[in-house]
Amino acid sequence: MTTEPVLRMLADELPSWLPNQRWFGGKDRPVTEARPIRAVALLAGDPALLHVLVEVVQDGRKSLYQLMVGSRHRPPEHLAGVWVDDDGRHWYEATTDPDLMAHLLDSITSGLSVGPIGFHHESDVSLEPGLRGRAVTSEQSNTSLIYGQQYILKLFRRLSAGPNPDLRVHRALHAVGCEHIAQPLGWISDDEGDRPTLGMLQQYMADAADGWAMATTSVRDLMAEADLHADEVGGDFAGEAHRLGAAVATVHADLARALDSRPVEAGEIDTAVDAMHQRLDTVLSAVPSLAPQEKALRSAFERARGADGGVPVQHVHGDLHLGQVLRTVNGWLLIDFEGEPASPPSERSAPRSPLRDIAGMLRSFDYAAHQLLVGQPEDHQLEVRAKEWSTRNRGAFCDGYAEVSPNGDPRDHEVLLRALELDKAVYEVFYEHANRPDWVQIPLSSIARIAS
Numbered sequence: 001m002t003t004e005p006v007l008r009m010l011a012d013e014l015p016s017w018l019p020n021q022r023w024f025g026g027k028d029r030p031v032t033e034a035r036p037i038r039a040v041a042l043l044a045g046d047p048a049l050l051h052v053l054v055e056v057v058q059d060g061r062k063s064l065y066q067l068m069v070g071s072r073h074r075p076p077e078h079l080a081g082v083w084v085d086d087d088g089r090h091w092y093e094a095t096t097d098p099d100l101m102a103h104l105l106d107s108i109t110s111g112l113s114v115g116p117i118g119f120h121h122e123s124d125v126s127l128e129p130g131l132r133g134r135a136v137t138s139e140q141s142n143t144s145l146i147y148g149q150q151y152i153l154k155l156f157r158r159l160s161a162g163p164n165p166d167l168r169v170h171r172a173l174h175a176v177g178c179e180h181i182a183q184p185l186g187w188i189s190d191d192e193g194d195r196p197t198l199g200m201l202q203q204y205m206a207d208a209a210d211g212w213a214m215a216t217t218s219v220r221d222l223m224a225e226a227d228l229h230a231d232e233v234g235g236d237f238a239g240e241a242h243r244l245g246a247a248v249a250t251v252h253a254d255l256a257r258a259l260d261s262r263p264v265e266a267g268e269i270d271t272a273v274d275a276m277h278q279r280l281d282t283v284l285s286a287v288p289s290l291a292p293q294e295k296a297l298r299s300a301f302e303r304a305r306g307a308d309g310g311v312p313v314q315h316v317h318g319d320l321h322l323g324q325v326l327r328t329v330n331g332w333l334l335i336d337f338e339g340e341p342a343s344p345p346s347e348r349s350a351p352r353s354p355l356r357d358i359a360g361m362l363r364s365f366d367y368a369a370h371q372l373l374v375g376q377p378e379d380h381q382l383e384v385r386a387k388e389w390s391t392r393n394r395g396a397f398c399d400g401y402a403e404v405s406p407n408g409d410p411r412d413h414e415v416l417l418r419a420l421e422l423d424k425a426v427y428e429v430f431y432e433h434a435n436r437p438d439w440v441q442i443p444l445s446s447i448a449r450i451a452s
Ligand SMILES: Nc1ncnc2c1ncn2[C@@H]1O[C@H](COP(=O)(O)OP(=O)(O)O)[C@@H](O)[C@H]1O
Pocket: 136, 138, 139, 140, 141, 142, 143, 144, 152, 154, 182, 202, 203, 204, 205, 206, 208, 210, 323, 324, 326, 335, 336, 338
């Protein structure tokens, strides 16, 4: 199948289409160029499925994204008319086509290679073929497809060089028998260029609820009964927050065993503090409304320079929040070990303080407590309830962590933990500015509260 005409058509369409995709990570900067640089026909004919690499240029910097592009002469109505070529053939984002997505699972099941693209499954796993793949509709930086009740395939959108950390870490944790992850089952590789990982197949936890959904339901319950305290309403989350703390401590111990762990070295805290200042510089230039907090932030960072070094450094989750944990009937699982989507890969795989993950989860309790108030008229009573919910669940999480972790109670390292939490909130300001501008007020208000 000749792919040049499709690539030419996409070259015209993508600069305006890409910035409107939820998973597109560069919404803060104009797209100067979005050039499809390679197309591999995974299925030729009608229907067709193309794997397309797109080089995106923004502010002179290049990033690489992957697209699955489907094509049919007579598509069902919901897929029709996205891009129509000169021959009247319809082209569209193929993750919305469950029948075409079935082909990806079938290729993993049979261990196919198509040109540079390799489909692999773990050697001790045999997979059921022939399942259609439905795209997950939740807020995502990537795109995940669910196959029956069994499997979930994550297609990484912005590609980074070499093995994807999510796949690498899942496999390492599975090898040491970690009980708090979904089993890794297979992957899709690109054996050209920087050899990025394109996708990861895992066991799908059909009975699971994600932590963000559970926590925000609990907050909603509390807000609906604003005259009651957090421990008096039906949806109290503190027992779950406690169990979650214990699960995170167990995963930290497994990560230390599976990958790396060593004492903090001289100068390491200084380097971390320098990085906090640098991140703040970047975010301040993109989001001027953070400026009133600059002084307080910088002094909280500086206080960490003189504080105790915390606990041994090790491989950490890197972007832990309530949307990255699933409650199954057997307990909590952690997902998505890819780290912060915007950080360079070298930073994501470096040993870091596990207090970073604690800080991420503490931020998330604060987010869950305050997100219902976004865009609402000020209501003092609801503000008080939100704060109460956050304090109660943050405390329960730390209690659960301290009961299991060999490193003890994270709150013993208060100054460093606070600086890490503020650093995470600065990251969130940038993340929200680039991805969900309506939510930027959540981390901005938190910074004002924590730093004051
Ligand atoms: N193994 C799994 N079982 C059930 N649901 C999952 C599993 N892994 C991920 N999910 C769901 O898919 C969503 C996206 O997954 P995630 O790995 O966080 O993707 P992203 O990197 O795009 O943020 C999660 O919010 C979660 O609800």
